[in-house]
Amino acid sequence: MTKSYQNTQLPFEEGQLSETAFFNDVLDLFMGFRSGHVSKYIYEAPEDSLSERTDEKVLWGAIIEEGQTPYYLPKADNELLCRARQDLVGLVPSSTPVVDFGVGDIESFVKHALPVLKALKSDYYVGIDFCEAYLERIQKRYNADQKIKIVTVCDDFFEPQIKTVTPVPALGLMTCSTIGNIHGTLHDSHYDANLSRALRILARLTNHGWLLASLDTNQDAARLYQGYQTELLARLFLTVFRRIPVELGSIGFDPSLFVYEPEWHPELQLFAHMARATAAQDFRLGDYRLHIAKGQKFHLLNSYKFEASFFEACCDKAGLAVQQVWHHETPMKLYLLKDKACRL
Numbered sequence: 367m368t369k370s371y372q373n374t375q376l377p378f379e380e381g382q383l384s385e386t387a388f389f390n391d392v393l394d395l396f397m398g399f400r401s402g403h404v405s406k407y408i409y410e411a412p413e414d415s416l417s418e419r420t421d422e423k424v425l426w427g428a429i430i431e432e433g434q435t436p437y438y439l440p441k442a443d444n445e446l447l448c449r450a451r452q453d454l455v456g457l458v459p460s461s462t463p464v465v466d467f468g469v470g471d472i473e474s475f476v477k478h479a480l481p482v483l484k485a486l487k488s489d490y491y492v493g494i495d496f497c498e499a500y501l502e503r504i505q506k507r508y509n510a511d512q513k514i515k516i517v518t519v520c521d522d523f524f525e526p527q528i529k530t531v532t533p534v535p536a537l538g539l540m541t542c543s544t545i546g547n548i549h550g551t552l553h554d555s556h557y558d559a560n561l562s563r564a565l566r567i568l569a570r571l572t573n574h575g576w577l578l579a580s581l582d583t584n585q586d587a588a589r590l591y592q593g594y595q596t597e598l599l600a601r602l603f604l605t606v607f608r609r610i611p612v613e614l615g616s617i618g619f620d621p622s623l624f625v626y627e628p629e630w631h632p633e634l635q636l637f638a639h640m641a642r643a644t645a646a647q648d649f650r651l652g653d654y655r656l657h658i659a660k661g662q663k664f665h666l667l668n669s670y671k672f673e674a675s676f677f678e679a680c681c682d683k684a685g686l687a688v689q690q691v692w693h694h695e696t697p698m699k700l701y702l703l704k705d706k707a708c709r710l
């Protein structure tokens with residue numbers, strides 16, 4: 367039997383609600399069992415749920431448009447990638463497959479991944495993202511392209527279900543400092559081991575090839591706050607709350623009672639994306655009655671801002687050699703890392 371709440375016709379049977387990953391992840395967030403783990407529900411704005419039933423637009427595409435955000439990251443990332451593409455041919459064998467860690471929207475694919483494929487004369491692309499909507503859009507638009515074989519994998523690349531996605535060593539591509547999105551709480555003292563472990567997992571997924579990864583090394587609190595505290599980014603990070611009444615049929619939950627309030631934790635090199643409740647509220651999520659107090663904070667996801675020397679030490683521990691670094695006038699850097707086990 368389908369239950370109907372005030373304004374929402376739920377798209378699932380009673381009882382199924384508590385089985386969805388979104389339901390459990392949201393419950394963990396509100397109950398404080400886990401933190402920094404809801405990025406999946408922030409990047410993704412599935413066309414068939416949010417966009418149709420609310421007025422949502424795909425936000426990531428807008429963010430990577432230069433000039434849309436005062437923070438230098440998307441523009442610097444793009445400039446570094448343009449420079450690196452010219453040098454790549456001498457550093458990575460021609461025809462090497464490309465594994466895109468964090469596909470993003472079509473705009474990202476066209477702007478970042480496609481030119482790398484062309485530079486390497488590669489005809490094999492594997493896009494990994496935990497947001498299915500992004501993968502579907504790439505498949506819809508490009509799988510008729512006979513020149514490139516497009517494979518998409520819906521998985522969490524920091525905690526993947528699979529071991530590798532390519533039969534031969536590939537070039538992993540990780541743009542927009544996505545490496546800074548590794549999981550971790552506000553209390554992790556072993557974040558160096560956490561980073562090394564993530565790098566080792568990525569190397570394994572590329573079948574021990576290369577990783578071209580950008581890194582934002584900014585340690586300047588004022589510049590970080592100024593760059594991130596914009597209306598567009600606040601809207602992006604608060605997406606998770608707007609999805610709750612639409613997709614989970616919560617009763618009495620008001621997503622407008624949160625503001626985006628990031629925190630810089632220099633001791634962890636972590637810029638944590640946080641939300642603060644502007645008022646108390648009581649609501650129901652499935653069978654659970656929940657209370658949020660005014661001022662309560664929720665840790666949504668991470669943007670670690672690793673210093674270059676720290677990052678390089680972690681690469682070394684993960685068995686990755688720094689083959690080349692492209693520097694930018696901002697604190698952005700682009701690393702080409704090579705698995706020490708790679709024989710090519």
Ligand SMILES: C[S@@+](CC[C@H](N)C(=O)[O-])C[C@H]1O[C@@H](n2cnc3c(N)ncnc32)[C@H](O)[C@@H]1O
Nearest residue numbers: 409468469470474495496497522523524541542
């Ligand atoms: C910062 S965006 C970058 C997108 C794109 N590469 C670009 O340069 O515009 C990060 C992307 O990685 C995905 N992502 C982040 N963490 C992930 C994870 N642990 N597993 C799978 N996908 C992840 C997000 O869904 C998003 O598409």
